[in-house]
Amino acid sequence: MIKTSSSQLSIEGFLDPEIGRLNPENRWVKLANSIPWAELGLVYESKMSTGKGSPCKPARLVIGALIVKHKLNVSDAEAIEQIKENPYLQYFVGLGSFTTEKAFDPSLFTTVRKRLGYGDFNRMSSLLQHEGIRIAEGDRDEGSKDGHSGDAEDDKRVVSCDATVAPQEIPYPTDLGLLATARVQSEKIIDLLWPVARDSGLSKKPRTYRDKAHREYVGATRKKRKGAEFWRVCARRQLNYLERNLRHIDSLIEANKGVIRLKSRFLKILMVLHEIARQQSLMLETGANRVDGRIVNVFQPHVRPIVRGKNGSDTEFGAKLSVSLHEGYSYLDKAQWDAYYEGDAEVIRGHIDSFGERNPEMKLGKFVGDKIYGNRNARQTMSGAGVEFVGSPLGRPPSSPEKIRERKENRTLHQRHRSRAEGKFGEVKRGHGLDKIQARRADTSLSWIACIFFVANLKRFQSEIFFDLVFLSWKYGIWLQDGEKKQEKTVWQNILAG
Incomplete structure (x- = not known):
């Protein structure tokens, strides 16, 4: 049974017996005030029964607790303890006032993961991205009509794709x-x-x-x-x-x-x-060293060895992921326990279709990937969908100056977007625990992985809003009086120059 909270909390109404009113400059307060809780709650409530069962926990409480867990990179039980001890975290998850009681039992995390698949977390990430675009466009309309440049519009139609493995926390199998x-x-x-x-x-x-x-x-x-x-x-x-x-x-x-x-x-x-x-x-x-569907752990028989050929980790044990990066937001387009070829035409088509579902008003223009995505079948799939592949071209190097210049421009674009994709993997593995998935079921492990990418997208959402506000206040002076704009712009220019 769905149970919804009454309304959005205000920081003035939240009181702590020790410190009184909360500091509005606290990072958790700022993050709570920027998240579109109502829209995210609709995704959560779509997986709940409308009239059967006991009342479920409020959407903000559950989603907020998941964010706290993966943002701090702690265990389920530790996340509940952190919320119990911290008034700012209690405000973040939507509690009305400070309490010393547990928000809920840590076992509820597992129940939520069973219900929310990685497609649901992709929907939440898409809501964040569109909300960020709406806020940014509203701010630009206040400042100036020429907020977008041609390059920015072209970057909107570019997606960068890559594959990785999310290792399970299991003993190294022999x-x-x-x-x-x-x-x-x-x-x-x-x-x-x-x-x-x-x-x-x-x-x-x-x-x-x-x-x-x-x-x-x-x-x-x-x-x-x-x-x-x-x-x-x-x-x-x-x-x-x-x-x-x-x-x-x-x-x-x-x-x-x-x-x-x-x-x-x-x-x-x-x-x-x-x-x-x-x-x-x-x-x-x-006398063989391999077998189809090889089991490497008694208690997690779904885990398979994935040969990656990386330095220091030739073989990893976990789910293989195909991730697409669009405007800094990462989406889990494919997650599978068995090994697969990420340059396959079906995988490429899945990336293109997923982009179209998230952005029905926009057509994908360019597909950025490494050499494994640039095989002949993959290029034919992209060409059939009207998508240009940005990467190393097949055949001999060009000899005409125009082709050389075009290849150089593509190499620059390719390197820029590839660096973002590799950086995103480093962020989620080191900062949010993607290199050590602790869930034990196949479905809850994929939900755990998707939630990590959602929290990383939340960080991107918050930084995007902050950058838009700071940039527009400097460029257009939208928060200043007319007599102060010129002086304030000069101060910002001196800061950036020096």
Whole structure:
């Protein structure tokens, strides 16, 4: 059931028993007053039932808490504690006055992530971008009619695309470690099944050799010199223990049909254990080092190894993302756990279609990407959509002066937009935790990733509004009296020059 807040809070009405009224210059107060909460709330409420269930938390409270969590790059529980202790954060999330109670239980974050997909966070980012454009155009109308230049209009029709991986926070996977973890989980399932099987008439618990298997695993990890054959022998031993346990589990379930019922959590783990045993057995028999749909973590079987070929991280383990950057706002156009080719024509078409859905009044003009986006099929897809690719052209270098000059201009535009895309990845990975996704489900992990990009877009939205106000106050003097404009413009020019 949807529960909406009464109205936008005013800072004068928020009181703190210790400090009294809040400081209007605080960063959280400024950010709260600039965000279009009502529009963002519509996206949140579209995922809620209108008449069923208990009343949900107000949209500003939930969205504000998500912003606090990812802006401060803290855990779910720590975000709630920060809100509980900070009156400025309580004003930011829409509370009427300071309270020492928790805003809500941290587990609600997981529930929200299950409901809000990355498409919903893209919609929120698009609302921010259009709100920023509306504010900027309104300010320009107050200052002057010639606020836009031709170059600015051209930049509006340019999108820069790139791909990256959002690594999951999992132990670095090895075949031996994966098999040892799977063996331990199979032993736990046997321990769960045995009491019921014993009551049904079985007299002897299946042997698991858990102590011996554990000693062999620890001894293998402590050995200093380990060759490839040594690893294969150790992995085969752990696999034998795992397969033996799985046979015991299957026999216990078969002998007690209708009596033994595993919980869904352990049933899912059991299915994962069977698949791990199949994959590892196949690789050991064929001598291969890869297999389709390879599982690298027992508890997050959706995570796949993504080969990137980067320095220091040749292979990463997480979701692969295709991101488009438009006027400083980043959008998650494609997110997938299995590896894919980002230069594929379908991926390119997805970027173009997503831009059209976000900007129905505008046609995409230029597509900026690295060499992987410049293959022949991708160029044909862009050409068919009336989009120009900005990047290294195919074929020999040109010889005519006009073509050389055109290539130089394209190289400059390409480098400018590519630097912005790479900088955006650095911002979200180091500043907002995209390099360590801590959600455990496949859907909540993608929601976590999309929320990080939304918070980064919020930072862009705030800086865009601030720049427009400062620039227009300097250029047009819209906040000054007529007699003060000339003097104020001279002061600004001296500051920028010196």
